[in-house]
Amino acid sequence: MNKTVNTNELTSDDDNGPLYVAQKKVYPQSISGTFRRIKWGLMAFCLGVYYFLPFVRWNRGLGAPSQAVLIDLPNSRFYFFFIELWPQEIYYFTGLLIVAAVALFLMNSVGGRIWCGYLCPQTVWTDLFYAVERFVEGDRRERMRKDKSGGALTLKRVSEIALKHSIWLMIAWWTGGAWVLYFNDAPTLVKELLTFQAPMIAYIWIGILTATTYVLAGFMREQVCTYMCPWPRIQAALTDEWALNVTYRYDRGEKRTSVKKAAELRALGEHVGDCVDCYQCVAVCPTGIDIRNGSQLECIQCGLCIDACDNVMTKIGRPKRLIGYDNDINIQRRQEGKAPIYRIVRARTVAYSAIIAAVGGIMLYTLATRSLLDVNVLHDRNPVAVKLSDGSIRNAYTVRLLNKSGYDRVVAIDADGPVNLTTHVVGADSVTPDRPMIVIPRDSTSELRLLVTAPADSNPEKSIPVRFHVTDIGLGEVATTTDNFVAP
Amino acid sequence: MTDHSEIDSVTGRATTGHEWDGIKELNTPLPRWWVICFYLTIVWAIGYWIVYPAWPLISSNTTGLFGYSSRADVALELANLDKIRGDKMAALGAASLADIEKDPALLALARAKGKTVFGDNCAPCHGSGAAGAKGFPNLNDDDWLWGGTLDQILQTIQFGARSGHAKTHEGQMLAFGKDGVLKGDEIVTVANYVRSLSGLSTRKGYDAAKGEKIFADNCAACHADGGKGNQELGAANLTDKIWLYGSDEATLIETISQGRAGVMPAWEGRLDPSTIKAMAVYVHSLGGGK
Numbered sequence: 001m002n003k004t005v006n007t008n009e010l011t012s013d014d015d016n017g018p019l020y021v022a023q024k025k026v027y028p029q030s031i032s033g034t035f036r037r038i039k040w041g042l043m044a045f046c047l048g049v050y051y052f053l054p055f056v057r058w059n060r061g062l063g064a065p066s067q068a069v070l071i072d073l074p075n076s077r078f079y080f081f082f083i084e085l086w087p088q089e090i091y092y093f094t095g096l097l098i099v100a101a102v103a104l105f106l107m108n109s110v111g112g113r114i115w116c117g118y119l120c121p122q123t124v125w126t127d128l129f130y131a132v133e134r135f136v137e138g139d140r141r142e143r144m145r146k147d148k149s150g151g152a153l154t155l156k157r158v159s160e161i162a163l164k165h166s167i168w169l170m171i172a173w174w175t176g177g178a179w180v181l182y183f184n185d186a187p188t189l190v191k192e193l194l195t196f197q198a199p200m201i202a203y204i205w206i207g208i209l210t211a212t213t214y215v216l217a218g219f220m221r222e223q224v225c226t227y228m229c230p231w232p233r234i235q236a237a238l239t240d241e242w243a244l245n246v247t248y249r250y251d252r253g254e255k256r257t258s259v260k261k262a263a264e265l266r267a268l269g270e271h272v273g274d275c276v277d278c279y280q281c282v283a284v285c286p287t288g289i290d291i292r293n294g295s296q297l298e299c300i301q302c303g304l305c306i307d308a309c310d311n312v313m314t315k316i317g318r319p320k321r322l323i324g325y326d327n328d329i330n331i332q333r334r335q336e337g338k339a340p341i342y343r344i345v346r347a348r349t350v351a352y353s354a355i356i357a358a359v360g361g362i363m364l365y366t367l368a369t370r371s372l373l374d375v376n377v378l379h380d381r382n383p384v385a386v387k388l389s390d391g392s393i394r395n396a397y398t399v400r401l402l403n404k405s406g407y408d409r410v411v412a413i414d415a416d417g418p419v420n421l422t423t424h425v426v427g428a429d430s431v432t433p434d435r436p437m438i439v440i441p442r443d444s445t446s447e448l449r450l451l452v453t454a455p456a457d458s459n460p461e462k463s464i465p466v467r468f469h470v471t472d473i474g475l476g477e478v479a480t481t482t483d484n485f486v487a488p
Numbered sequence: 489m490t491d492h493s494e495i496d497s498v499t500g501r502a503t504t505g506h507e508w509d510g511i512k513e514l515n516t517p518l519p520r521w522w523v524i525c526f527y528l529t530i531v532w533a534i535g536y537w538i539v540y541p542a543w544p545l546i547s548s549n550t551t552g553l554f555g556y557s558s559r560a561d562v563a564l565e566l567a568n569l570d571k572i573r574g575d576k577m578a579a580l581g582a583a584s585l586a587d588i589e590k591d592p593a594l595l596a597l598a599r600a601k602g603k604t605v606f607g608d609n610c611a612p613c614h615g616s617g618a619a620g621a622k623g624f625p626n627l628n629d630d631d632w633l634w635g636g637t638l639d640q641i642l643q644t645i646q647f648g649a650r651s652g653h654a655k656t657h658e659g660q661m662l663a664f665g666k667d668g669v670l671k672g673d674e675i676v677t678v679a680n681y682v683r684s685l686s687g688l689s690t691r692k693g694y695d696a697a698k699g700e701k702i703f704a705d706n707c708a709a710c711h712a713d714g715g716k717g718n719q720e721l722g723a724a725n726l727t728d729k730i731w732l733y734g735s736d737e738a739t740l741i742e743t744i745s746q747g748r749a750g751v752m753p754a755w756e757g758r759l760d761p762s763t764i765k766a767m768a769v770y771v772h773s774l775g776g777g778k
Contacts, residue, residue, distance in 0.1 A: 021517045220521075227519055382617025386628040386775065389728030396628070396775050426773045427595045447596065451775045456729075 023223055025147070026288035028130055029140035029280075033307025042118050043127055051174065054181035060084075061406050064443070071183050077443075083367065086404060095363040099356055104231075106352040108238050110344055111325060112245035116231065117302035122224050123286075125175070125217035129168055130286065136164040140283055168218050169210065176209030222287040225300055232297050242343045244325040246301040248281075248292040251331045252322055259316050274318045281305035281323060291323055373409065374402040375470045375479045377450075385488040391456030395485050399425075399450045401470060403440040410473045412437050413450060417466040417485055419458040424451045437473065452485060460487050577601075581762035585638040588769050595769065602770020605763055609755070618774055622733055623750050628774045631730040635719045636778040642768035648754035649722060656754060659721035664706060665745025678702040679740040685715040685727045688735060 058068035058081055065072060070079040078085040085092055107114040116123060137143050137160055146157065180202045181189055192198035193206075216224055225232060239245070253275035257265065262272045275292070282290050284304045289296055291305045309323040330340035380396040388394055403409050412435050415421045425436035426449040440446045450468075454460045463484045470479045493505035496514060504515045537543065540552040551557075576597055580588065588594045607616060613624045620626035625633060634644045634657050649657040664670040670678070680690040681699025690696075703715070710723035717725035724732060732750075733743055755764055771777070 018515075018517050020520045020523045022520045223519060223521065227522065380617065382615070383619035383626070383628055386619075386626065387729060388629050388776075389631040389725065389730050391729040394628075394775055426775070427589045427592065446592070449599070449773060449775075 024288060026222060026286060027140045027143050028286045028288075028304070029283040029308075030134055031284045031304055031307045031311070033304075033310055035303030035307050039118060039127065039302065039304075043124050046119065046121075046124050047128070051178045054178065054186035058082075064406060065185060067185055069182060070185075073183060084404070086402070088402070089370075092363060092367070095359050098359050099363075102352050102355045102359070105238055106349060106356065108235050109240065109243050109348050109352065112239070112243055113232075113235055113299070113301040116225065116235075116300040117246075120300075122216060122229070123300060123302065125171075125213060126221050126286065128171060129217040129221075132167045132171070133164055136160055136167070165218075168214055172210040172213035172217070173206065175213040176206035179209050180205050222298065222300075225287065226298050236297070240348065241329050242327060242346055244327055244342070245295055246291060246299065246303055246306065246323065247326040247328075247331070248275075248294070248323050249321070249326060249331060249334075250292070251335045253292065274313065274322050276312065276316065278312050280308040280312050284308040370404075371477075371479060372403070372405040373411070373470065373472060373477050373479045374404070375468060375481050376400040376402075377468055377481050377483045379483050379486070383488075384486045387488055388453070392453050393456075393460065393487055394451055394453045397450045397452065397468075397483065399448045399468070401438065401440050401446045401448065403442060403444060403446075405442060407442050409440050409442075409475075410437055411440060412471050412473055413448075414469045414471070415450075415452045415466050415485075416469065417454075417460075418464050419454050419460050421466065421485065422453050422455075424453070425449065426451065454485065454487075460485060462487055577762050580766060585642060585765065585768060585772075588765070589638070589773070595773070598766040598769035599773055601763065601766035602768075602773075605759065605767050606770060609759070610767075613752075618771065623748075625732055626730070627771050628776055629730055630776040630778070631725060631728055632719065632776070632778070633722045633724060633732075636772075636776055638768055638772050638777065640719070641771050641777065642765065644752065645764050645768055645771070646754065646756040649752040650749055651751060651754040653754035653756070657722055657752075659710070659723065660749035661710075661723075661743065661747045663745065663747030665741075666747065670702065670706065670744070674698075674702050675741055675744050676737075678707065679737055679744055682707075682715065682726050682740055683735065683737065686729060686735070691737065 053069050054067065056068040057066050058079070059066060060079070065079060067079065068081050070077075072079065076087045104115055133143070137146060146160075177193065184202070189198060189202065193202065220228075250273075252273065254273040255271075256273050256275040256277045259276050262274075262276065265272045281292065282288075282305075284307070285291070286302060286304065287298045287300060289298045291299065303325075306321065306323045306325075310320045313320050313322055326340070330342075333340055376399070378398040378400075380398070384395065386394045386396070399413065401411065413423055413425060414435065415423050423436055425438060428436045428438050428448065436450075438446060438448060452466065463486050465482060466485045467480060467482050472478070493503050493515070495501070496503050496512065499514060502515045504513045506513045537550070538552065539554045540556055541549055542552065543550045580594060580597060580601070583591070583594055588598050606614075606618065610618070614620055614627055615624070618627040625631075630636065632640070634640060634649060644657065647653045647655040647657065650660065662669070665672070665675050676691070677695055677699045680694040681696065681703050684690050684696065684699070703711075704713070707715070710718055710721050711726055712718050712723070715726035717723045717727075731739075733739055733748060755767075759767070
């Protein structure tokens with residue numbers, strides 16, 4: 001290869017191929033069928049939940065918010081119907097995230113990218129934006145024609161474009177609008193928003209979410225799934241040979257011929273594939289790929305190509321599901337003349353289900369047995385112990401009392417140990433001299449300085465265990481924690 | 489350089505022309521919007537240099553068109569903080585010391601404020617936890633040279649002890665040995681007598697009656713009969729278990745011979761009145777307050 005190289009060749013883009021590619025605009029065609037109906041249903045459900053959930057009311061009694069789902073940031077509380085969580089209980093969210101992640105794994109091992117195809121907000125909103133686009137500008141061919149003759153900006157075309165973007169922006173604005181309702185009392189905030197009295201931060205968040213929805217669902221679309229989202233990569237590592245994915249059954253489809261030729265060949269008794277190369281699966285694909293090339297990173301497995309192909313197969317009188325949820329094992333089995341087998345229950349789906357059940361069970365258990373009175377104790381570190389003038393020994397603790405109930409409590413604090421210990425709370429009125437009583441207002445915490453004293457003649461060891469009891473005087477509810485009492 | 493790129497037969501896509509041990513890399517070009525975003529970040533960075541402080545010069549730096557400085561930002565935030573806290577600190581200044589301790593909100597504020605100010609101003613001598621050291625009282629215990637009520641603590645913080653302030657606590661432990669008031673054996677005897685006051689062991693053959701007499705003649709004027717001490721004069725209670733300098737015989741002999749006069753500075757004028765109040769409540773709440 002003693003080719004002389006000229007300088008042009010070195011700088012040319014053709015040298016090693018192009019460095020970047022323009023986004024190929026996708027024009028998905030409208031389609032009807034089973035999976036399209038499922039997708040419409042799920043879209044209506046997901047958007048319905050998202051937009052209307054903040055308006056659902058839940059009676060928690062006087063003084064507590066009456067919104068069923070509310071993230072109350074200023075007071076650091078999270079409300080979900082009958083559940084109220086404090087910042088200390090953030091581990092419930094950890095559990096929720098574990099369940100969510102494993103649920104994704106389970107979906108993946110059962111039916112591929114169910115999340116991507118049907119439930120992901122990116123898919124749902126993009127689908128909605130495509131519906132708007134189709135409604136305003138027409139179906140695939142019409143949109144392609146209008147874009148190709150893009151120079152012809154007639155009044156009708158301009159108004160079409162303006163209408164499309166207005167509807168998009170309106171949907172996007174509502175997306176952001178619904179978001180902020182989760183952080184404040186929804187009816188009040190709607191009133192404030194309409195009269196421009198809402199806090200600035202609400203408008204800022206609505207603006208941010210309007211922008212992201214408009215850009216991601218209107219323009220970025222499949223680029224988000226292909227280039228931005230990590231899940232396609234992760235799912236490639238999670239899938240196994242039994243997972244059902246949207247698959248072109250090439251055992252049935254190949255070799256592709258025209259309808260006419262196929263009929264002729266079949267009459268001669270030759271093997272002919274069912275695929276008639278109509279490209280309907282490509283035309284309806286929201287990511288613009290050809291499913292017949294096999295599993296691809298870009299494929300979100302929305303199932304629309306199944307509907308497209310089923311419609312064609314029905315028309316040409318061939319069996320449905322040339323494209324369907326299947327795997328390579330069954331393709332091979334059919335090629336060998338064996339019946340396909342489906343294995344939903346297998347080690348990994350059982351394991352994923354078990355993890356979900358275990359984590360969910362633990363969460364439910366802790367939620368059901370959640371105490372409404374709690375105490376945390378922190379021993380003073382400097383000094384750990386103080387000798388008093390009569391020789392007795394005193395330790396100081398920072399005590400945090402949590403009253404998670406909807407009523408004020410009066411509690412007493414006692415300390416038990418191997419030696420006789422007396423307690424005193426700084427600033428608290430003692431009803432009985434050695435038993436401090438403290439009022440903790442409803443739904444709040446109190447931080448106190450607790451002094452525990454051992455008498456001079458008790459000679460406590462270097463360190464003895466102490467058990468702190470916080471007793472609700474009215475209800476008898478007790479919260480307990482342990483720490484140490486240290487001698488100097 | 490030769491172009492090795494070719495069309496891959498399996499995928500139908502171009503390769504980059506790179507080859508490692510027979511493995512060829514497909515060319516996967518970046519999406520154009522990604523490249524545009526990348527260039528936009530560069531443009532953004534240049535804009536950032538222009539409007540914000542960015543480039544170091546020899547003795548300063550470029551200040552930027554916005555005139556932003558993080559120092560001014562901090563000053564502004566601190567001023568805002570003072571404004572926010574203004575009402576609460578005013579409430580603290582208006583309330584009496586006893587009322588502050590009874591109001592949980594004011595107590596929490598005073599303790600938080602007091603702890604911070606204590607760490608900045610008092611910790612060098614008294615220690616960060618106010619546990620004290622030799623010559624510097626432990627403020628957690630219940631033994632007080634100048635009194636342990638809220639008002640007495642406040643007074644001590646305001647005016648100090650032997651601080652030179654007009655209203656400061658005066659009175660000191662005299663140097664009985666150095667000044668020739670007591671002789672060596674008398675000092676040893678009275679030191680042992682002082683130890684006996686709080687039940688500590690005494691030297692073999694020490695004359696208790698003589699010790700008592702020396703004490704009555706020389707020490708009781710300040711330390712009171714029986715060594716109970718006198719908070720008016722800052723004279724320590726010699727009958728309890730707490731010793732500022734130490735209770736062993738050698739230390740006591742040193743104390744009696746050389747005298748003691750520790751200094752606590754006056755904080756009035758250096759800290760504002762409500763801050764001093766907060767500190768008094770904080771010290772009182774450590775546990776030893778009367």
